[in-house]
Amino acid sequence: MQNSSDELIDCWKSSPFPSMKVTSYFSVYANLFEHLRGTNCTFIETGILDGGSLHMWRNWLGSEARIIGIDLNPEAEKWRDAGFEIYIGDQGDPKFWEACLKKIGKFDVLLDDGGHQSFQQIITVIEALKAANDRCLIVVEDTHSCFMNEFSNHGRYSFLEYCKAATDCILGRAFPIYPKQFPLFHNKDQINFFKSVLSIQFYTSIVAFHVDPKASIVPELCSNKAKGPASDFRYQGKNNAILSWPNIYRNKVIKVNGGRASFFKKLASLPAKINLKIFNS
Numbered sequence: 001m002q003n004s005s006d007e008l009i010d011c012w013k014s015s016p017f018p019s020m021k022v023t024s025y026f027s028v029y030a031n032l033f034e035h036l037r038g039t040n041c042t043f044i045e046t047g048i049l050d051g052g053s054l055h056m057w058r059n060w061l062g063s064e065a066r067i068i069g070i071d072l073n074p075e076a077e078k079w080r081d082a083g084f085e086i087y088i089g090d091q092g093d094p095k096f097w098e099a100c101l102k103k104i105g106k107f108d109v110l111l112d113d114g115g116h117q118s119f120q121q122i123i124t125v126i127e128a129l130k131a132a133n134d135r136c137l138i139v140v141e142d143t144h145s146c147f148m149n150e151f152s153n154h155g156r157y158s159f160l161e162y163c164k165a166a167t168d169c170i171l172g173r174a175f176p177i178y179p180k181q182f183p184l185f186h187n188k189d190q191i192n193f194f195k196s197v198l199s200i201q202f203y204t205s206i207v208a209f210h211v212d213p214k215a216s217i218v219p220e221l222c223s224n225k226a227k228g229p230a231s232d233f234r235y236q237g238k239n240n241a242i243l244s245w246p247n248i249y250r251n252k253v254i255k256v257n258g259g260r261a262s263f264f265k266k267l268a269s270l271p272a273k274i275n276l277k278i279f280n281s
């Protein structure tokens with residue numbers, strides 16, 4: 001029996017119009033979007049070109065799906081005749097997104113296969129996050145463009161660097177757990193901006209933002225019982241490690257130091273407002 005990814009490949013091959021993809025994408029798409037097959041989902045793709053992928057999505061997702069294409073090229077309007085909803089505009093322009101997403105309303109997926117420049121990918125994610133009030137996926141493909149000369153090799157302000165920094169911001173909602181231990185000054189605006197993002201998933205050349213406002217709760221410390229008698233040995237082992245740091249350009253061996261037990265003991269003895277929820281059975 002064929003799996004969902006193989007079926008998607010078949011839909012891609014049998015699309016009546018050209019579409020260029022990357023072989024590793026099909027299983028990722030199947031993994032991310034399978035739950036929408038046969039439903040009346042709203043699926044947006046930025047980047048239409050020859051229209052091949054619009055037909056692939058319709059065949060794979062089913063006739064109930066609302067498939068929307070976005071492109072800067074006004075000629076793409078012709079795909080309306082084939083039953084697709086088409087919007088013409090520049091994905092690098094926040095105003096375009098604001099107006100377009102207002103017209104579209106609630107969406108399940110926004111897949112970006114458009115201009116591939118970092119600023120366009122970032123604006124797309126920012127504006128989609130602003131518009132998304134419900135559970136949905138914002139997915140950007142061809143993120144290898146961040147390293148490509150053709151797209152001006154975006155360096156420290158590449159889309160991928162933006163995504164990595166955003167993972168810190170989704171963690172930032174945990175800072176109130178230990179008020180004294182995290183940096184006193186942190187960017188509450190950015191932490192708040194990503195408040196509905198449950199996770200950010202990195203694949204080869206694809207990044208998926210899982211938006212789920214209900215599941216993205218503010219974390220609280222909890223324990224199933226009052227404190228037990230065991231001693232915590234956390235600072236008794238080795239206090240550093242020499243290791244290879246992941247770096248795409250060169251080998252980098254570094255020393256990672258551990259915390260200072262005496263400092264933390266002193267800090268722990270200071271009165272702090274820690275809210276610990278105890279759930280007794």
Ligand SMILES: C[S@@+](CC[C@H](N)C(=O)[O-])C[C@H]1O[C@@H](n2cnc3c(N)ncnc32)[C@H](O)[C@@H]1O
Pocket residue numbers: 018019020021045046047048049050051052053054070071072073089090091092113114115116120
């Ligand atoms: C890689 S092609 C899309 C391929 C298509 N998704 C497929 O798989 O068959 C990229 C498309 O993005 C469009 N594009 C480029 N820059 C854009 C921008 N700033 N805003 C909207 N669309 C853009 C191009 O006109 C082109 O049609």
